[in-house]
Amino acid sequence: MKTYIVFGASKGLGDAFVRGVPQQGDKVWVVARSRPKSLDLEDCIHREWIPADLSDLHSATLVKDKLQNESLDVLIYNVGVWEKEGFEEHYTFDNDEPADISKLIQVNITSAIVCIQALLPHLRKADAGKIILIGSTAGLNNANSSQVSFVASKFAIRGISEALREHTREDGIAVTCINPGELAAEIPYEEGADRALSVYNGTRIPLQDIVSLVKCIVSLSRAACVKEINIPALLDANT
Template sequence: MKTYIVFGASKGLGDAFVRGVPQRGDKVWVVARSRPESLDLEDAIEREWIPADLSELHSSTLIKDMLQNETLDVLIYNVGIWEKEGFEDHYTFDHDESADISNLIQVNITSAIVCIQALLPHLRKSHAGKIILIGSTAGLNNANSSQVSFVASKFAIRGITEALREHTREDGIAVTCINPGELAAEIPYAEGVECALSAYNGTRIPLQDIVSLVKCVVSLSKAACVKEINIPALMDTNI
């Protein structure tokens, strides 16, 4: 049996992790601002909600206090906001507001660092702790994105992964970064792969594919560490 904590777990990929990664008898701490529907599942998996707003610096203390003396086997940090209208054709960096940039950096970078730091004592109690950070292909070279703050934050996730892996090496905690391309995130995990494929004519990655990767990483022995996985959509010619 394993104990997980999943950040950004109310919908989309985070919700898919909460539903698809744990097995019967496991426990999942679900970090989200709003109450996740996954709490209503009856599948022999224990789920506990931690209501936290990661734009607030004290959220890491709140989360740590909720866990008390809990042992954590797997931490999945799946958090990422982007610029207003950042994926629209008319988007321009020139119009980004300073307050929005600061909030994006807090949620995407600062929160990742301080929350993981706060939970390291819980991960050190595991015989084979794992930390998985979800980045983006936007954080890879030559991704052709003009969203300056979002791209910077996803490059930062890769940097956090690299340094954190060295910091936790002697603790036996493996640290992995997964960089997905465009996801069929609007298609709920419960609707299945075929629904996601048909909705976008196979141009976006079903959430189930990323869940499968995470399950593989989690299943590895404490002797192995997957450093980084890049998984662009097949039809994305920019990566």
Template sequence: MNFVVVGASKGLGDAFVKGLPEKGDHVWIVSRNRPRSLKLDDGIHRTWIQADLSQITSSDQIAVELKDVPIDVFIYNAGIWEKEGFKEHYDFEKDDPKDIENILYVNTTSAILCTQKILPNLKKSKNAKVILIGSNDGNENNESKQVTYVASKFGIRGIGNSLRENLREHEIAVTCINPGEIAATIPYEEGLEKALATYNNRRIPVQDIVSLVKTITTLSKASCVKEITMPAMLDTNA
């Protein structure tokens, strides 16, 4: 299979690059910084596409690198948030307008442009899947105070809904996954048990999300998983 993972130099994206493909598969890794996963020698072909998703030219860079290669799985995992957004002292009134613009661009506009540019490659696949990584904060009744981040993740859900209708005639499934807090600081190769122990079962191990996406990618083209909300079990606010 051929994969493209956007936002893949660390965290969940890095886990997708390591955990989804099997020996002989090819993964194109889209990120601003050089991913360490390029050093792996596990029979999986990995190619780095260096791109700054805050720039309008990034989607064109991806298209140029892919050329006419069929792509089976496209994952848009890029996401940024307010600088102090997850801290108790966060203050919406102090958000910089440039940061607001950048968050919306990377999290939503770039997702649209990158998907648009890769569609010719997806149409060449016999069973293509598009996976958009949203957030539980993009759902109704969330308690987040991050206005721009939340708006962008609501936007990802909207992108998925409309994109699905555009691609239905091509039988390309579009899935939006909205996870809760992820144990993204624990690398995929260090294992699920370490993630569970480190966060006392209060954050989702990246292995769980990789397993979920792997299941989706193995479904036939007769099926379409529209949206999955996946909060942490012990998150009483989800």
């Protein structure tokens, strides 16, 4: 039996992690602003919702207090907001508002750091704790993206992973950064990978593929550490 905590778990990839990674008898702390539908599942997995707004600096304390003295086997930080209309053709960095930039940095970077810091005592109680941060191929070199703040935040996730890995090495806590390309996040996990492949003709990665990677990482012994995985969509020429 394992205990998980998943940040950003109300929909998309986070919801897929909550549904697809744990096994019967496991417990999952689900961190999200809105109530996740996964709480209604009846699959012998215990899920607890922690309502939290990660744009609030105090959310880390809220999450830590909710866990009390419970140990954690796996922490998955899957949070990433981006610029307004950032993926539209007419988007330009010139129009980004300072307040929006600040919020993006808070959610994508600062919250990751302070939440992980707050939960390290819980992870140290596990036999083979694991921290998995979800980055993006936008945080890799030559990603051809003009979203300055979003790209900066995803580069930062990789940096956090590198330094955190060294910090937790003696604790036996493995830290992994996964950098997916464009995901078929609009296709609910329960509809299956075949539907995602059909809708996007293979140009976007089914959520099931990332879930499979995480399940593999979680299954590894405490002797192993997967440092970083880059997983672009095969048919995306930009990655």
